[in-house]
Amino acid sequence: MGAISKHGPWALVGALGAAALSIVAVERGEVVNALWLVVAAVCVYLIAYRYYAKFIADKVMRLDAKRETPAVRHNDGLDYVPTNKSVLFGHHFAAIAGAGPLVGPVLAAQMGYLPGMLWILAGVVLAGAVQDFMVLFISMRRDGRSLGELIRSELGTIPGIIALFGTFLIMVILLAVLALIVVKALAESPWGTFTVMMTIPIAMLMGIYTRYIRPGKIGEVSVIGFLLLMAAIVGGGSVAAHPVWGPAFTFTGTQLCWLLIGYGFVASILPVWLLLAPRDYLSTFLKIGTIVGLALGIAVVAPQMQMPAMTKFVDGTGPVWSGQLFPFLFITIACGSVSGFHALISSGTTPKLIANEMDARFIGYGGMLMESFVAIMALVSACVIDPGVYFTMNSPAALVGTTPETAAAAVTKLGFAITPETITQTAQDVGEHTIISRAGGAPTLAVGMAHIISSAIGGKAMMAFWYHFAILFEALFILTAVDAGTRACRFMVQDLIGLAVPAFKETASWGPSIVATAIAVGAWGYFLYQGVTDPLGGINTLWPLFGISNQMLAAVALTLCTVVIFKMKRERYAFVTIIPTIWLCICTLTAGWQKIFSADPRIGFLAHADRYATALAEGKVLAPAKNADQMAQIIFNDRIDAVLAAMFIGLVLAIGAFGILSCLKALRASGWTALESDPRAVPAE
């Protein structure tokens, strides 16, 4: 009786999930409804949360409801505050969810929805959510210390420094790739550019409002800001159609690149209340609102999947990004499956706010499941649009040309029939001049979201509005990330240089601040410029580098978790973190190796550099370079990228080696060697 009432409902959930998965996975020549993907995903999440996360909580961590958390022990009403579980879940989810889970699955859709979906589900259950949960647990048992400090104390000083340096590199690549997504979405789009630019004065207005007019009133200022944003979207349509203003807001990719670099520099030295904080309100609330709206939209509209379950591009010949399913699918979808960045969040503010240890499962594991669900929705959005449109939007101009006729011919030749009229019509529907070669994920996602939401609200007439709404929503939180990330990089630079020149650490003085900001902006700006001028579209180069670096950080975080499990003398459960660590190491090392040494110039940086170097030696100029100088620049960029990939490989190997040494040492020790703060029971009230 007990077992049936306890496990019976879960068996039903499992059966439903299995049925949904088989409907999705078994090709029967029929179109699959997107809801089956959603049902399959939700069932997998529920089962994983009920059984696997509980197993981890009970056996591996042995969470203790009676043990004091940092929030209780150090309660100061500010940084350490025991917080309601649901409230904290929202905080944690808002902090981990960004552009990553929206972009990766869209790019991965070139192989069909099935490979991406399976990796999102397997990855989150066995790797991503485990990592978030474990790091949260480790930090929570150590007064909420950060990942860098945790690695230093549990693995040693050198691994700590290596990990910090790696984090800086990842941050630079992340900012470059995020900025590139914005550039790709806004290039030649006066409507999009106008609305995104308007967010700057709107945010400043909000900043002045919360500072001087009605201080601290976040709710009302957000409503005002939201209404102004909607007005900016509507106004953007008129601006784009205007004979003078339309062209005035039309920029090329290179121009936008310079604008963004200038913006990043200025925005990150302005006072936070003026621009960053108010735009953070808008982007956070809009993000949550849009995610909820998209979920409702998919549930109500129940769209059909247009993309095949699996395309022929699993062999690595796809136009969106190069490389075979293994290892490149597993680094293309990082966030949504497993994201090393979450280790920074799980060891940031969240562990300082947990009221009771038992809440960690819901917040750590549950929060990541929620992010994974966002990734599934992004995948659905990319796969419910016409595959012909998908490939038209995501193929580089070098392949599909720039006119509807050349694009339709090229994409049809790829095996996805589309007419020039469809391309022109789709562009018109979403209020753009062109949809050809708008790589980067954001425009595709926007078309998909506009397709879904306009089916529920507004019909075709509203499609252009929803498209630009989706672009704005992504650009908004990407710009917030660029701004906040540049600041974070600047402090890191000041810390690093401060090791040699102590005066440089003075964050309040202008000189060092400006120099450090310039270094930070210069670093990501370099990769951004390189991406914008890349012959293969930029995303092809930068996204794999970003994926490799992000998965590499995850491998580092999971290594830390493994070491801690060994130090707690629970090594028989260490498979929980060892399996994902090994898998991520295999993926990042193989991908990194191929990115450097592959003989295919579409994949290997060095092969690409060689192709240009050979041409240069023969006095030839290859597109998009226009002269020998640009040729030399492309060769130099390729070599920098190769060095970067090599550094990431070195980093994984080094941390892996330190991790194995620490595990062996812990194994030889006679007892517990982990460094938790002393257990103290919650004081009786």
Add this chain to the structure above:
Amino acid sequence: MQRSPNLMERWKTLSKCVCDGAKLMVGQGDYAAYAEHVRRTHPDRQPMSELEFFRNRENARFGVGNTSGFRCC
């Protein structure tokens, strides 16, 4: 009609939860809880005013040397 106070209470709890959640998402903690905490544990100290608290939290999220406002990918 007897249930209405109960429903009112529930609605209040729910809306407080949503409001607190939204505020914490942008780094603004619960001021009432802070003030209560200071009064209880440090009766000799004057808690910050609500506005001071707001600015303190804003700086803690994005301010100099702090990276906790940095978002994930």
